[in-house]
Amino acid sequence: xxxxxxxxxxxxxxxxxxSFGGFWIRVYSNRVDFKAGAxxxxxxxxxxxxxxxxxxxxxxxxxETTGGKKYNIPTHKKKEVQQAIYQAQARLxxxxxxxxxxxxxxxxxxxxxxxxxxxxDEFDLKKKQILGI
Numbered sequence: 001x002x003x004x005x006x007x008x009x010x011x012x013x014x015x016x017x018x019s020f021g022g023f024w025i026r027v028y029s030n031r032v033d034f035k036a037g038a039x040x041x042x043x044x045x046x047x048x049x050x051x052x053x054x055x056x057x058x059x060x061x062x063x064e065t066t067g068g069k070k071y072n073i074p075t076h077k078k079k080e081v082q083q084a085i086y087q088a089q090a091r092l093x094x095x096x097x098x099x100x101x102x103x104x105x106x107x108x109x110x111x112x113x114x115x116x117x118x119x120x121d122e123f124d125l126k127k128k129q130i131l132g133i
Contacts, residue, residue, distance in 0.1 A: 016084035023074045027084040036073040051082040
């Protein structure tokens with residue numbers, strides 16, 4: 001029997017996490033935390049406008065916020081991180097009582113972009129429409 005209740009909050013587990021050369025990225029249901037330089041940063045998931053993958057051979061992604069701020073984050077799992085962020089965004093949208101098909105729409109939209117059927121700009125515009133940002 002415990003005499004005292006613990007006042008510590010349970011540790012929130014990320015939906016996705018990865019590390020690369022001393023840098024790390026953690027995708028949560030409501031934010032993305034990362035270490036890309038001297039300190040760590042946190043960006044709300046609903047403020048991420050796009051996730052750009054660097055060209056082949058460059059191990060980084062660039063997060064761009066709805067306010068236009070860009071963060072370059074080293075990673076060797078570029079596509080996995082991008083998918084995790086888009087899935088977290090879709091999940092957040094679904095949980096905020098939007099159409100339940102938003103997750104499927106974002107996944108299909110990302111596949112079209114990856115196949116080169118639509119451009120990054122077309123993807124970003126449609127994604128903002130789907131997420132309502």
